Amino acid sequence: MPAPKATNHPESKENVNAELSGMADRGFRAVDLAAERGERLLFEHLEFQLSPGQLLQVSGRNGCGKTSLLRILSGLSRPTAGEVYWGEEPIRSVDGGTGSCLGYLGHQNALKEDMTAEENILIARGLGGDRPEREAVLAMLGSLGLAGYEDLPVRFLSQGQKRRVALARLLLQPRALLILDEPYAALDVQVIEVLRSAIEAHLARKGMIIITTHQAVDIDGDCRNLHLG
């Protein structure tokens, strides 16, 4: 496995940085959220506010509704009560849908097994309406330790490598808010380090991040904690 090349990294980020700036001046806020699964109430009266440059770490035991919360925040599920705001607008009525302001990575990697890592990311960029920027994609894959694996169909990659491809796709999306559900699962120490620096860089350019994790990883920046259950 080639070592992460830190030198490639800043370039690709600066491209992203330029595109990000338009959206990055709005905060993100949840008001009086409640969710239930089946008959069971997961949480209620949940409120928080996130300003540009802040990270929110959601913690709690298994089954306390972390994933449900993230799905609600990303607009994939409807809350039982309450509303999520992007700036002053409810996020569901934002122009272009929630996808124009946030990127979401759930438990599933959302990769096409028959396509290569590079194709998967380029298509995701095309779907998001972003320019392909092949060099940035290759640089990002390289920095996550996937240099040499770009041309392999994803089904030949290991679980951890697939996760890295999915992370590369998310980090290349020029969105102000990134929502990551258990991003550290199946990753090795080196990659966690790369991801940590990517997260810090995203915060430094006034992006926002919401993350769930069981692993404590120290992140420099304005971090907040939300404990469920």
Added chain:
Amino acid sequence: MFRPLLALLRRDLTLALRRPQDALTVVGFFVVVVALFPLGIGPDPEFLRSLAPGVLWVAALLAVMLSLERLFSDDYRDGTLEQLLLVPEPMGLLVLTKIFAHWLITGLPLVLISPLLAIQLNLRPDEIAILMLALLIGTPILSLIGAIGAALTLGLRGGGVLIALLILPLYAPPLILGAGAVDAVMHGSSAQAHLSLLGAMMVFALFATPWATAAAVRIMLD
């Protein structure tokens, strides 16, 4: 605005090319079902000819049905459908693009191979032309309506059978009009009325069904 739709279309077509057996099984099914009829009901050319429109249309309908389950289920299983909901484009347009790709992969080959089977069932050239035209207008309707069923049965066990139960009754109008068009030519009258109604139905399906399908996808992923 069109870049996301083109990216989606290219993705679906590339995936279909990398796994051609999916599309080939549909055409194969169509050919085999039609080929079985003469074996079952005897080789009388006139009798076969009078049955041909119905046989071809029912076979095409079942072949499309067979392919519907895969329309969304692959994307649903690997999580890409979830990501499609986050694409900053109207979900209805994305769904319409997926249906178009589905039609190119399954519907269009049926139209193209139908003359061969029509000859086998003793149809005349002018009747074959009408049959192809009717299938060309009709198979998109089958994909469009079928997509609703495919979306509503996402993630359910035994989804395939449920799609058939949900959708086959809705296939009755295109079946009647499509087979009727060929029948009309066969009996010496014009197929225009049937084809016009079929065309109207396609336009209606084109505008109405993608939104219904998009709503169904949202509900099933909630």
